[in-house]
Amino acid sequence: MSSIPAPKLELADDEWRKRLNPAEYAVLRQAGTERPFTGEYTDTKTEGIYACRACGTELFRSTEKFESHCGWPSFFDPSHSEAVILRPDDSGGMHRVEVLCANCHSHLGHVFSGEGYPTPTDQRYCINSISLKLVPSQE
Template structure:
């Protein structure tokens, strides 16, 4: 991390985000891009721990809520807590979806889908870009 490490996320400019993140991270986290399916670092990871926002470090998801959806991206059935993420309607790409953003820094994480029939407690699939996350393994 740069000298921005202790700067509140809402005070970081887009130029500073560009300096802080790699071009691929910036494209996904700050420009709502999507990494290619089945290429992400955490798609098949089974390591226990907490998944944090790669941009700001806020804790977002637990490994205990991660499940195998075989969709090409890490999938979770619930965020770490209800205030960890914000959901927004997303009508880009000619469809209606629900975007998931980090509540702390407003970076794009992915999308959440409902009613797909997965055997999870919430019937939701938080489809999250690996590049938006950092895994902090359980000690």
């Protein structure tokens, strides 16, 4: 298994706790998960950019968001290939692929392939709303 590059933004644990509220910290820094259908962006149709709530790095765009009806915001591709890091996650007795912010290594969610959604990539980046901050497009 290859190692992942070091984060560009590294903060001490107490600094993350000052920057994030307890719920954000639990998901972003401890790989927690928000309950399905409770997130701020699950059904959002606002056009814009979805940035990492921890560091502000652009991760996804509304043009790649789709309705999967899974309870979390779903995207078929990140905004650019270097935006996220994928790593194996065998926690919880199942094999999944974890999605991390490439800049600060915060936990975003998981990516699933081959589920049959009618998207160009046949992937579903299942991302916690609490891991994201929507920056609406300026028109």
